Amino acid sequence: MVEPKDMSCYEYYKACTEEYGEYYCQQHFGKFFTNTRIIADMDALAGYFRIELGLQPGDVYSVFMPNTVQSIVAFYALNKIGVIVNFIHPLLPTEVVEETVTSLHSKGIMVLDLLVKKHTEMINGLNIPVLVCHSSDYAFAAQKAVVGAGEAILKRAFPKLNKRDEYLKAVWRFRKSRVKNHCDCDKPAVYLNGGGTTGKSKTIKLSSRAINEIVFRMSKLDRIHVPGKEAEIIVLPLFHCFGLSVAMHMSMCNGVRLIPMMNFDAKLFNRLMRQYNVVGFVGIPVMFKKLMEEKHFDGPWLEHFRLGFCGGDDAQESMMNEFNRHIEKWGGVGRLRQGYGLTEVGSVCCVCTVDEYKPNSIGLPIDGVEMDIWDDDGNPMPVGEIGELVIAGPTIMQGYYTDDGHDGEGLSKDANGKLWVRSGDLGYRDADGFYFFTGRKKRVIIISGYNVYPSDIERRLCELSFVKEACCVKGFSKETGKPIIRLFVTYNDENGDREAYEKMMLDDIQQHFSKFSLPKEVVELKKMPETPLMKVDFMKLTQNSADEPVYQPPTEEDGGLLAMIS
Numbered sequence: 001m002v003e004p005k006d007m008s009c010y011e012y013y014k015a016c017t018e019e020y021g022e023y024y025c026q027q028h029f030g031k032f033f034t035n036t037r038i039i040a041d042m043d044a045l046a047g048y049f050r051i052e053l054g055l056q057p058g059d060v061y062s063v064f065m066p067n068t069v070q071s072i073v074a075f076y077a078l079n080k081i082g083v084i085v086n087f088i089h090p091l092l093p094t095e096v097v098e099e100t101v102t103s104l105h106s107k108g109i110m111v112l113d114l115l116v117k118k119h120t121e122m123i124n125g126l127n128i129p130v131l132v133c134h135s136s137d138y139a140f141a142a143q144k145a146v147v148g149a150g151e152a153i154l155k156r157a158f159p160k161l162n163k164r165d166e167y168l169k170a171v172w173r174f175r176k177s178r179v180k181n182h183c184d185c186d187k188p189a190v191y192l193n194g195g196g197t198t199g200k201s202k203t204i205k206l207s208s209r210a211i212n213e214i215v216f217r218m219s220k221l222d223r224i225h226v227p228g229k230e231a232e233i234i235v236l237p238l239f240h241c242f243g244l245s246v247a248m249h250m251s252m253c254n255g256v257r258l259i260p261m262m263n264f265d266a267k268l269f270n271r272l273m274r275q276y277n278v279v280g281f282v283g284i285p286v287m288f289k290k291l292m293e294e295k296h297f298d299g300p301w302l303e304h305f306r307l308g309f310c311g312g313d314d315a316q317e318s319m320m321n322e323f324n325r326h327i328e329k330w331g332g333v334g335r336l337r338q339g340y341g342l343t344e345v346g347s348v349c350c351v352c353t354v355d356e357y358k359p360n361s362i363g364l365p366i367d368g369v370e371m372d373i374w375d376d377d378g379n380p381m382p383v384g385e386i387g388e389l390v391i392a393g394p395t396i397m398q399g400y401y402t403d404d405g406h407d408g409e410g411l412s413k414d415a416n417g418k419l420w421v422r423s424g425d426l427g428y429r430d431a432d433g434f435y436f437f438t439g440r441k442k443r444v445i446i447i448s449g450y451n452v453y454p455s456d457i458e459r460r461l462c463e464l465s466f467v468k469e470a471c472c473v474k475g476f477s478k479e480t481g482k483p484i485i486r487l488f489v490t491y492n493d494e495n496g497d498r499e500a501y502e503k504m505m506l507d508d509i510q511q512h513f514s515k516f517s518l519p520k521e522v523v524e525l526k527k528m529p530e531t532p533l534m535k536v537d538f539m540k541l542t543q544n545s546a547d548e549p550v551y552q553p554p555t556e557e558d559g560g561l562l563a564m565i566s
Contacts, residue, residue, distance in 0.1 A: 001016060001216060001219050001220070001223070001253075002015045002016050002216075003216060004185075004209065004212035004213055004215075004216050006185050006209075007185055007208065007212060008079050008080065008082075008181065008183030008185055008189070008208045009075070009076065009079045009189060009208045009211055009212060009249060010042065010076045010077075010079045010080040010181065010183065011080075011181060011183070012208070012212045012215070012253060013076060013249070013252050013253050014039065016215075016253035016254070016255075017035060017227070017252075017253065017255055020035070020227040020228070020255045022034050022035060022036050023035055023227040023228030023229075023255060023257075024228040024229075024257045025038055025228065025252065025255070025256070025257060025258065026038050026069050026072070026138075026257070026258050026260075027231065027257055027258065027259045027276070028068075028069050028138040028139065028260070029138070029139045029140065030140075031138065031139065031140050032257070033069070033138065034228075035228075038069075038073060040175070041073045041077075041171050042073050042076045042077045042080065043077070043080070043177070043178075043179065044077075044170075044171045044172070044173075044174045044175045044177060045073055045074060045077035045170065045171055045174070046077040046078070046080045046081050046177075046179045047174030047177025047178075047179045048077075048170040048171070048173065048174045048177075049061065049077060049078060049081060049083060049108075050081045050177075050179045051174065051177060051179070052170070052173075052174070053107065053108055053129055055078075055081065055083045055107055055108070056082075056083075057081065057082030057083065057182050057183070057184070057187070058082065058083075058084065058187065059083050059084065059107045060083070060084045060085075060086050060104045060105055060106045060107060060191065061078055061083050061084070061085060061086065061106060061107055061108050061109075061110070062086045062087075062088055062100070062101050062104075062106040062108070062109040062110070063075070063085055063086065063087050063088065063109075063110045063238070064088040064090060064097060064109055064110065064111045064112075064115060064119075065087075065090060065110060065111065065112050065115075065133065065238075066090045066112065066237065066262035066263060067234055067235065067237060067238060067243075067260040067261055067262055068112065068133065068135075068260050068262065069137070069138045069260060070110070070133040070137060070138075070167055071087075071110070071133075071238055071260075072238075072248060072252070072258070072260065074110055075190075075238065075244075075248075079183060079189055079208065080179070080181055080182075080183065081179060081181075081182050081183070082182045082183040082184065082187065084187075084188050084189065084190065084191055085189065085190045085191070086100065086101070086104050086106055086190070086191045087190065087191075087192060087237075087238050087239035087244070088100055088101070088193075088239060089193075089237065089239050089532055090112065090115055090237075091532055092532075094118065094119050094122045095122075097119060097122065098122045098125070098126065100193065101126055101128075102126070104191055104203065104401070106126075106128065107128060107129075108128050108129040108130070108131065109123065109126065109128060109129075109130055109131070110130075110131040110133065110167075111123065111130060111131070111132060111133070112132075112133050112134075112135075113132055113133065113134050113135070113155075114135070116132065116161065120159050120161060121159075123161060124159075124161060124162045127162075127163075128163065129163045129165065130161050130162070130163055130164045130165070131165050131166075131167055131170060132161065132164055132165070132166055132167065133167040134166075134167070134168075137167055137168050183208060185207060185208040185209040185212070186207050186208075186209055187207060187208075188205040188206065188207060188398060189206060189207055189208040189211060190205075190206050190211070190244065191203050191204070191205060191401060192204045192206060192239060192240075192241055192244070192343050193239065202400040202401070202410065203400060203401035204241075204343045204344055204397050204400060204401070205397055205398040205399055205400070205401055205407075206241070206343075206346060206397055206398070207398055209394065210346045210394065210395045210396065210397065210398075211244070211245050211249055211346060212249075213346065213368070213393075213394040213395045214245045214246065214249075214250070214346045214347055214348060214395050215245065215246075215249055215250040215253050217366045217367045217368055217369070217395075218246060218250055218348060218351075218366060219250060219253070219254060220367060221351070221353055222306060222307055223254055224254040224255045224256050224279075227255030227256075228255065228257050229257070229277060230256060230257065230277055230278075230279045230304075231256065231257040231258070231259055231272075231276045231277055231278045231279065232247070232251045232256045232257075232258060232259070232278065232279060232280055232281050232282075232307065233259045233261055233269060233272055233273075233278055233281045234247045234248050234251065234258050234259065234260050234261065234281070234282075235247075235261040235263075235264045235269070235281065235283060235287065236282055236283060236284070240343075241341075241342075241343040241346060241347040242282060242311055242341065242347045242348070243282070244347075245346055245347040245348075246282050246309060246347055246348060247281070247282040256279075257276075259272060259276065259278070264283075264287055264290075264534070266287075266290040266291050266293065266294045267294055267296075269291060270291060270294045270296050270297050271296070273301050273302075274296065274299065274301045277304055278301075278304060278305075279304050279305060279306045279307055279334075280305055280306055280307025280308050280309075280334055281307075281308070282308075282309045282311075283309075283310060284310070284311065284534060284535065285310055285315040285316065285319060286534045286535070287534070288308075288310060288315075288319065288320075288323050288336060289319055291323075292319075292322060292323060292326065297326070298326055298329075299330070300330055301330075302326055302327050302329070302330040302332050303330045303331045303332050304332065305327045305332035305333075305334045306332065306333055306334040307334055308323075308327075308334050308335065308336040308337070309337075309339060309348070309351070310336050310337065310338050310339070311338070311339045311340065311341055311347075311348065315338045316459060316462045316463070317359055317360055317459075317463075318462070318463055320336045320337070320338065323336045324336055333354075334354070335354045335357075337351065337352035337353060337354070337357060337363070338351075338352055338361070338362055338363070339351035339352060339362060339363055340362035340363070340389075340425075340435065340437055342421075342423055342425075343397070344391075344396065344397045344410065344421045344423070345369070345391045345393075345395055345396050345397070345421050345423075346395035346396065346397070347395075348366060349365060349366060349369045349371065349391045349393070349395065350362050350363050350364065350365050350366065350369075350371060350435055351363040351364070351366055352364075358430075358432075358434045360436060360459075361430075361434040361435065361436050362427070362435050362436065362437050363434065363435065364433055364434060364435070365391075365435075368393055368394060368395075369391060369392070369393035369394075369395060370391070370392040370393055371389065371390065371391050371392075371429075371435060372389075372390050372420075372429075373385065373386075373387040373388065373389065373390070373427065373428060373429055374387050374388050374390050374422070375387050375388070376388075378412065378414070381428070383428075383429055383430065383431050384428055384429075384430065384431075385428055386426055386427065386428045386438055387426065387427075387428070388422055388423060388424070388425065388426060388441060389423040389425045389426070389427045389435070389437070390412070390420045390421065390422050390423060391420065391421045391423065392418055392419060392420045392421070396411070396419065396420075396421050397410070397411075397421065399411055424440060424441045424442065425437060425439070425440055425441060426438045426439050426440070426441050426444065426453070437455070438453050438455060438456060439453045439454060439455035439456070440455075443455070443538065445472075445473075445474045445483070445485060446483070447483060447484070447485065447516040447517075448516055450514060450516040452472075452485060452513075452514075452516055452517045454471070454472035454473065454485075454538075456513070456517075457470070457472045457485075457487075457509060457513060457517055458470045458471060458472055460508065460509070460512055460513075461487075461489070461505055461508070461509075464504065464505065464508065465492070466491055466492055466493065466496055466501055466504075467489060467490075467491065467492070467501075467505070468489075468490040468491055468492045469489065469490045469528050469536060470487065470488070470489050470490075470505075471487070471488045471489075471528060471536050471538050471541055472485055472486070472487050472488075472519065473485075473486055473488065473538055473541045473542040473543070474486070474542055474543060474544075475520075475521060475542075475543045475550065476543050476545070476546035476548075477520060477546075481546040484519070484520040484521065485516075485517065485518065485519040485520060486519060486520070486521045486522075486523065486541075486543070486550070487505070487519035487521065487522045487523065488523050488524075488525055488528065488541050488551070489505070489522060489523070489524055489525070490524070490525050490526065490527065490528055491524065498524065502522050505522070506518060506519070506522075523550070523551075525553055526553065527553070528541075529541065529551070529553070
């Protein structure tokens, strides 16, 4: 594969795919688009941003979109001219979207029509140019008639947007424009909102060089065999670094035919796998689990599966083994393996492969990336000792966003001047160099001076056949007010013996962990609260003081955008 050298993401995509000639690189509603067409759209949209909006290198532009062809085209178009892309989660509350756009001084916003009705007043109040995209933009003519009718209703339903333009009209107006590439690969390419290594939300600055290095190093694990003939479904959102760097940019650079999915739908996903020669996808554990629960998952189409990366959350070994048994049954050569990463290091920094693998391990550092285990004072820990996972290398962030533009915020420098990201996660390294994740540093619960690691308990309980999900958090005793371990759990069946289940879980914990790890309370939930990325939201379940109430599940679910775009 081409080495990134000093390229923008746009330049790297084109350089990697030049050898392939013309091939299908995108798919929408069953309609295929060649790389020639998509690159032409990128160049035209770059002309719109540069000539009509006057965007300059270093400016910020917000993309308030789910995964679509348009959001992918916009990323490369903006990257071509050196504009920083601020991806925004489409399910964020209006006030959070407004704060994100204004605090980063965004010069414009791109939005899907389905989002406009809810946010019209806020978007108009931003007083910046708005580029509206429609689901029908890349549809067949017959589909445009059907989808377009729904869009017409939408247009009547929400008030008129100020400073509004239409995506396709903008692209066609600048089809003949020739805007020069202008991107410093060491300047920020994207602003991504992450949890921060200390748990406080931060805006992370990633350069084109960091994103390209991830692609170059991860692509050594496997390359596409037949450009345009093999597909991957991109379901992880672009505001998530794993989705941007690995699911999208790596696939684009490898000549894959991408199928963007606006939100995860296991039934639809399985149908796409059956129809379109899908060779793999990047996801989080809950997605793979839900795929297997669909009745049509198991079948001969799994023989194509070759590329599977599971990250973003701690995966259960039993779940991955079950998934791999299905793949092996139909002759697929790929195996689902766990890895580890975070936005601050460009996504993936450590991964298990088919050939280099240990049960329950997050794997070995990828080529060119260094990892270590430190204590609180920054001293390396011995083999087998738990400490903080730290990462160095060409893929790490430039730092967290600051108003003064200072680089290096959130990075640690060692005695030799090397910059490291302190992950805020705990783990250890074994004698063979494999790393193991033991939990978030902020999730460690101290009971009577003893450290309890919730992830270890949760992983153990989820191996029990009747447990669907488990989450151990800090709570406080109603009687004494002292800290306790509280276990929230969901079960696989509705009619099982709850008293027997609880006894088996507590007996298992007593057998494998210290007495301080034993939950004092067990709370059954019908459904765990989730973060926007479908992880269990342990923060909602945690009591930070004895005065806080114990979590109460909502009485009604709000489908929100997910219901609208499914």
